[in-house]
Every structure is written in structure tokens, then in C-alpha cells.
Amino acid sequence: MIQKIKGTMDILPNETPLFRYIEGVMREEAEKYGYGEIRTPTIENTELFVRGVGDTTDVVQKEMYTFADRDDGASISLRPEGTASVVRALIENGKYSDTMPLKYYYIISCFRHEKPQAGRSREFFQFGTEMFGSESPASDATAISLAAAVIRRLGLKNVTLHINSIGCKECRPAYRSALVSYFESHKAKLCDNCKNRLDKNPLRLLDCKNPDCQIIAKDAPKTTEHLCSECESKFDMLKRSLDAMGIEYVVDSSIVRGLDYYTGAVFEFIAEGIGAQSTVCGGGRYDGLVESLGGPKLSGIGFGMGLTRIILAMKEQGLDVIAAPPVSLYVAALGERAMVKALEITERQRRDGKICECDIVGRSLKAQMKYANKIGAQYTLIIGDSEIDAGRAQLRNMQDGTQTEVELDNFTI
Numbered sequence: 001m002i003q004k005i006k007g008t009m010d011i012l013p014n015e016t017p018l019f020r021y022i023e024g025v026m027r028e029e030a031e032k033y034g035y036g037e038i039r040t041p042t043i044e045n046t047e048l049f050v051r052g053v054g055d056t057t058d059v060v061q062k063e064m065y066t067f068a069d070r071d072d073g074a075s076i077s078l079r080p081e082g083t084a085s086v087v088r089a090l091i092e093n094g095k096y097s098d099t100m101p102l103k104y105y106y107i108i109s110c111f112r113h114e115k116p117q118a119g120r121s122r123e124f125f126q127f128g129t130e131m132f133g134s135e136s137p138a139s140d141a142t143a144i145s146l147a148a149a150v151i152r153r154l155g156l157k158n159v160t161l162h163i164n165s166i167g168c169k170e171c172r173p174a175y176r177s178a179l180v181s182y183f184e185s186h187k188a189k190l191c192d193n194c195k196n197r198l199d200k201n202p203l204r205l206l207d208c209k210n211p212d213c214q215i216i217a218k219d220a221p222k223t224t225e226h227l228c229s230e231c232e233s234k235f236d237m238l239k240r241s242l243d244a245m246g247i248e249y250v251v252d253s254s255i256v257r258g259l260d261y262y263t264g265a266v267f268e269f270i271a272e273g274i275g276a277q278s279t280v281c282g283g284g285r286y287d288g289l290v291e292s293l294g295g296p297k298l299s300g301i302g303f304g305m306g307l308t309r310i311i312l313a314m315k316e317q318g319l320d321v322i323a324a325p326p327v328s329l330y331v332a333a334l335g336e337r338a339m340v341k342a343l344e345i346t347e348r349q350r351r352d353g354k355i356c357e358c359d360i361v362g363r364s365l366k367a368q369m370k371y372a373n374k375i376g377a378q379y380t381l382i383i384g385d386s387e388i389d390a391g392r393a394q395l396r397n398m399q400d401g402t403q404t405e406v407e408l409d410n411f412t413i
């Protein structure tokens, strides 16, 4: 038996209504804020992620699915995240000359070769949003409020917003050297990966998943203590904006995000009760990304929200039961003539917008009635040769068992 690839999942029809419900909420909320849907390819040149996500990140160093193109051997990767592709599309389609801000959202699957566990898979689904062309913390607050709106509308409780600022080009160098000297003094206890990237990208050490590194990272210098006055006043305005919007948050210096492109405000929504993979949404500003991918100087702010983790939290809180739309009619048919008539009747109902089914298996009446119950049909119409000859049949109300006689010609429920 051929099995699915480790870390991927089949989502069967009993689970898709929940996915579709959540996706519907995400789309509706994004569109309320004026975001439009963007669809980009699943595969991109590997170079896009190396430059966009960063060559010292775990995602690029260890987790990408990369292969050589059959044409020319060029290196291609399955997207590990959505932002780099959106930025590429923005540049490639010349969107930077449109009126600002530009607002895009997407619901995509991403691929990372990680260790599969609850809330962490190798193909995962993500609702992402990107906004370009505003440097104001008002845009940070808008993006955060969109993520908060989705979480609120899904009814999730016990999800906390953590915010931080990781500084800009101005304040990063001083912070960087404070970090390097701190970690240098603990170098012996760091994992090999962190030892290697200590000089290249010390911020990554704050995001290492190795327990020993995490203990050391806990007491590392905090970004918020090294912000330049502009970053500080921006962070302050973000906090005031969230206060004004009634969005609760905690300032958390451990939030640094795992991808290199982040600058300034960063945030995560963390859910209680779903285990170690508790970040249901993460995002932040990436003011240098468009430029570093060959576009003009254009600031950006976005987030990614993991659908599987949202679902874990909804299950944990008993919010995962989504009622399927009701089946209006089941037509039970006995014999071939009746089966054809049943097809005619159900076809008419469907053209009229109703959900209905009829027997296409050729089962006994008893088995058909059992099936009608299973699919939750509101009414069942029972037809055989004699009903067709008479042009009349019994319509049974499945709720109370009452029957009424109806004419078959042009019958609609």
C-alpha cells in the first residue's frame, strides 16, 4: 500500500466544512479591511527564499523542499511561506506604482521539512496577509486588528497577543553587538548551529528551538532596551493604537520571529491548551524586503495564521462543530423506471437550488430509508411503478413522520 508522505494530511469530507468555514471567515474579514486575494505559484526559484527569508534561517538551511528543474537544472523550491512570493509578484507586476497602500491576502499550503508533531506538519495551511506602502504604526495596528478579528469571530478564547519591536537599520547594529557579546560569553553551551550563526545573524539565536540555547536566550539583552528614538515612538504609537481599538496585548521581548526579513514591530498570537506549537499567528514589519528583492524602497507589514493550529484550538474549545447545509429531499426509487423518474425529479430540485439525492445504487426500500436518515433528508419521496402510473406519490416529512400525497409532474419541494 502506498502511503501519504510523512507530515502531510488527507482532509476528508467530514472535516472540510470546518476548513471552509474558517477560510470563509478569513476571506470575509480580510475583505472588510480592503485586502484583495492574490494567488502565486506553489514553486519559485530557490534564490527568492534564500534572499527573501534569509540564508541563516532554519527554514532555508534545513527545511526547504528543493529540486533541480528538468529543463536546465535550475534550483526550484516549494514555497515554505507566502511573503517572498507576494513581494516578487508585486515587483514583477509593477504594482509598486499603484496607489498605496497595497493589501493582499492568500490562503495557501506551505512546505517545510520539519519534525511532524501536533500543530507542526510538512505541508501546512496558512492564511497570510501583506500590506505595502505605509510606514505608520497605524498599518501595524490594522494588520494586527485583522488577525484579532478572525480569532474573535471564530469564537476562540484564551489567545493572547504578544508584541515586540526588533528595531530598524539604525538601532539594530548596537543591539546586534550587545547580543554577540552576550552570546560569546555563553558560547560553549550553544548548539553547533548557533555557534556558526553567532557572528552572521545573532538575532536567530533568540529563536533557536534547542532547549539549552533557549535557557541562555532568556537572559539575553532585550531589543526594546536598544531601540532608537524613532522605533521607540513608533512602538509607542502602536501600543496607543491597540489600546484605542480595544485590542489587548502583552509586550514580550522573546518574540523575534524566525525569518530574517522582519524589522520594527513583530507579533504573535499564542493559544493556550494546544501544546507546544501554540503560535496560531505570527507576523511583523519587513521594511527592507521589497528593496532587497530588487524592488523600490517600500515598507510592508504582514502575518501568517496557521489553519491547523487554529483548528486545534477550536477543537480544544469545542468550537469545531459546523452544521452542514440541510438536505431538502431524498427520492427513494424502486425499480428502473422509478430510478429514472427520481433522477428527473432531483435534477429539477437542484436546478432550483436545493440539495437533494435519490437512489442510484438499487437498494431495498428499507436500506434507502436508512440512507435518507443518515444524510439527514428533511423530506423523502417514495416512488415505484404504481406511483409513476398514478402520477402521485407519498412525501414523508422525516422529522414528524407525517405523509402527504403529491403530484409527480413538476413536483418541487
Ligand code: ATP
Pocket (backbone or CB within 6 Å): 081, 112, 114, 119, 120, 121, 122, 123, 124, 125, 126, 257, 258, 259, 277, 278, 279, 280, 281, 282, 283, 303, 304, 305, 306, 307, 308, 309
Ligand atoms: P513556529 O515558531 O511555530 O515554527 P514560525 O515562526 O516558523 O512558527 P511562520 O513562518 O511565522 O511560523 O508561519 C506563520 C504561522 O504558520 C505560524 O504562526 C503557525 O501558525 C503556522 N505554521 C508555521 N509552520 C508550521 C508547520 N510546520 N505546521 C503547521 N503550522 C505551521
Ligand code: MG
Pocket (backbone or CB within 6 Å): 258
Ligand atoms: Mg518554524
